[in-house]
Amino acid sequence: MKFPAPPPAKIAIVVVAAGRGSRAGDGAPKQYRQVAGLTVLAHSLNALGRAAPDAIIAPVIHADDFDLYSEAIAGLDPAARGQLTAPVWGGATRQDSVRAGLEALAADPTNRPNIVLIHDAARIFASETLIMRAIEAAREYGAAIPGIAVTDTIKEIDVEACIAATPPRARLRAVQTPQAFDFSLILDAHRKAAAAGAADLTDDAAIAEWAGHRVFVFKGDADNMKITSAEDLAAAEGRLIRDLADIRTGQGYDVHAFGAGDHIWLGGVEMSHDHGLVGHSDADVLSHAVTDALLGALADGDIGSHFPPSDPQWRGAASKIFLAAAAARVRARGGMIAHIDATVVCERPKIGPHRDAIRASLAAIVGVSLDRVAVKATTSERLGFTGREEGIAAFAIATVRLPL
Structure with a gap:
């Protein structure tokens, strides 16, 4: 008699991201540091999403880090973002945080898995091959972890820092994550330990x-650094x-005329002025130029083709929506924004006092560090439409890096 194949196991990945990361030096916790245009956490979640596209991903974060977390996941691939559960608040220790993540999965019947992988956010290079080995090992053994052979001789020392023993290297493994388990097994173990x-x-x-x-030890991956x-x-x-060796540059240009109003938007920053700028959206001439520069680097049309002014849904829209969408297209191609250099041309208002705020706003919208955004301003020496104070022009150049 031929029996039907069992249904595929439901997989969840608990991503532990509640630590403080003090050994990474001063600044934000290491999982929220920028690396090649994205946070460490975003890289980790993207990698897991690509490796296990059908898995549920349950992030465990520190209760004080919700704003940092929200900014980090804004840079995720849309598919990976769709795999996330609501974040779970971590505890005082890693053990507490993992248990919190497991309990959250257990409490939600729609998300309760058969197999759970437990992964450190600080490991951003988890490959599809490694994830598949972890899932298969959990299915076969119930409890399994990745390990790599130790190449250095290891010494055990005593309280006086003298050698007490030399374990044989052949029996030693350096352990990694994700660690993989039957869900009920590891949930019960965590509850009993607590x-x-x-x-x-x-x-x-x-x-x-x-x-x-x-606990079975399966083959780890030397590239899976922490x-x-x-x-x-x-x-x-x-x-x-x-890995991002296809370096491209795009340029953008935009202009908007002055009209009635008491403020303008530049780079997502509202500035008081005796006129407004006229446009179908909020007429943020600088954001429009940067958006076109990013789309140009991708050879992916222009702002008008993606957000046509004939579409009423964009009437009065915040231009940061367009800019964030262009940045997301770079990330969707597996790329990063390496640099943005923009110039605003106008007689008034004076841009200098607002330059740092504009840089910070653009950096936040596209999801890069501040040192990857330059904003300059100049006048046209009273020549042309900008010199006559009829409007503002903006130029932008964007450099992106894409995989070959």
């Missing part, structure tokens, strides 16, 4: 071992940029 006050277990494999389960220090951040950015 109830018993076993709080010094350093990873989920240790929790499964403590609960009496054998970002811990500032040096790791630099190394990760170097790896990402090397």
